[in-house]
Amino acid sequence: MSLAVIGIVMLCGCVGNNTNNSSSSSSNAAASMPMVKLVNCKGQGSMPQLLSTKELDAVIAWEPMPEILKTKNIGKPIIYSQNLPPKGMWKDHPCCVIVASDNALKNNKVAVDEFLKLVVLSTNEINNNKSLAIDASAYWLGVDKSVEKLSVPHIEYFTNPEKDVPGTIEFVKVMNSQKSLTGKLKGVNDKDTIVNTLFDLKPYNTVMDEIKNNNSPNVNDNNIPTLRVAYLPTDHHAALFVAAKYPELFKNKYNIYLKEITPKKQYELYENGKKIANIKLIQVSEGGAKIMTLMAQNQVDIGFNGVPPAVFAIDKGTNAKIISALHGEGSAVVVRSDIPVNNWKEFVNWIKEQHKEGKQVKIGHPLPVSIQYVMIKKALEAENITYTE
Template identity: 35%
Template sequence: MQKKHLVLAAAVLLCAAVVFSAGCVDNGTSGDRVEILYSAPGTMAQLLDSEAVDAVITWQPFVAGIEESGVGKVVSYSEDLPPAGKWEGHTCCVFGANSNALANPEVAADVTALMILGNEYITENPDKSAALIADWLFANGELTYGDVKVDSLDVMKASIPTILFSGEVTDAWITSNEDFVKSQRDLGLVTGKLANTNSEETEALLFDFSAYDAAQDILASGKFLDPKTAVQEISIGYLPSDHDGPLFVLLKDWKFFKDNYNTYLKPVSEKVGKIDKAELYVNGKKVCDVKLIEGSAGPQLMTLLQQNQIQYAVAGTPPFVSAIDKASSAVDIKILAPIMMNGSGLLVADDAPADDWDSFVAWIKERSAEGKPVVIADPQLGSIQDVQLKAALDSAGIGYSTKSA
């Protein structure tokens, strides 16, 4: 595909210039090296197209957007990055709650069961789910990359199949979370409650599977739980990403869940785009009002959980780990279940001489020999993508330095 050029905003160019001029922090001693540039995912397409960077690692739907716009191509999806087999089914986004939510165990179990059913819906109806998620996130509009417009439905159809939508708690998933905590310790980012825990202690701090276990019983029996204590309202926080798709399809196709399970989230008003008010029905009866709160980032949702402004949240594993590690609030936060796994990718410019990890490594070595190290945009120090990229580079014996403003 011929590369399509973007018209870059002056602000993006200025941002790139500031970051690139900030200097390096050296890591590793290999003669083969790359430079890692910490960058906001929303700027990565422009950075890649302008040749300010040579590669990017990011999450969906940014991966699909870069591909569909013709700016870049995938070298490796996150689950395929080396070391071989390490990242299969890796943790990414989870469904969590605070202690106030868990004080009403029936509602917590019912909502958790619905989230699991939302995952199953996407797996069984990927194209319809792509349309519903494009509706929620983009109101079915086009996505603009400079002067290139991309159909949001095309982006969702490309993105959804690369995400493992699963609400199943497995030993491998638990281990993936524990491995992530260890990586945060190595980076000096986990310094509180999780700083010196063993596996059993880490699990006790991170997870509460009581709602998940009850949800499994609900799904096995087909009978949802009527709350023993009246609840007037719950609030669910989420982020504007297709990773949160199970929540979106529950609301966008609520009649499906009503017809099949008689327990559902019914929007107060049906409309194109995002929904902010709904009602929870359990066994055909209204239980409570539901507010849907869009967050700007995972840490913001953790703050809202601790302040009890929301009781449930869909967010990445890193903010949950950080919030639990640093918690000083009387309101506890727990991860209840996965919401999805995998869902990230490493991309290069569409005309770059690399099509897979091995050819990417060969390109890095060639550029290093020329004294022109490959520059890779990376979302954030300590992000899942950052941890995976550095592990892959380490496995190939490639050193790296980082740039920050």
């Protein structure tokens, strides 16, 4: 796959100043210069190019980008997100979630619930057979299966939103410590307030009750809504891809499925032979923050995106709630292939050595409101690595 194709398949590129390393003969200048420059990226599409041209030394990226970089010999993953410092902080960390607008939750409750049911069942199928996620993600993203075979095992797929509550509370605390929250959650540390502001657990509980008791909702045949569902081009959202790619599996096993109208764009959701909703899929290349912006503008009803974009948007007044988890973990720090390090400890030492020589290490991240951004900052701080942005 060419770098250009990778850029199209993944997310659009990084932005920032020229990131070439430069030496300084002044020890005073080296001492005062932060060791690392964090490069603000709008997605991940330019990461292969910027690493290849040595404009970046490393990136923190979500899957499957780390494995794309590895298979193309552009970079090497040196640590996966669950192992980043501070020790133990990121084990089972939440990453992507399903967010629904308050309007959809109020006015299209049945459609939202049953779409969520399909995602829950799809996640269960993935955990029983990871090849479903591998095949569907390769098809949907246009990447080789060999990439997905490396990527999917690093992702923990689950949907119970309560599993995300502790990690989300920690994110809110981190964001408040960085003075990043300015609205509803500014300075808030109370668990119940955070949960009530960000989560609506009722849809998931309804769905689980339906699955357990083999129940189905009453459907108003005269009112078939359209749900506009936005997602990112990442195998983090494999549950959606699997549900769309294998309708017969879900129809035969669960009597709920997506009927394809236009591949990867238009579907109809059916349950027990009845049409529940029209589903319009919207791929968003700019990241989760863009999805939340579209939701605030009433252009999206359901968003598959990261926890931090959801937190930032709801904090600032977007009328929406997290209704389900999607997965945990699934990111990595990738160092350029020519850099002589093979693990996180060696990378930290290399950063310090570069600093002594008056060089600043450049690390790219997807977005300032991404979980990857939060993790790399905390990891650098834990190692006493100074940084600028």
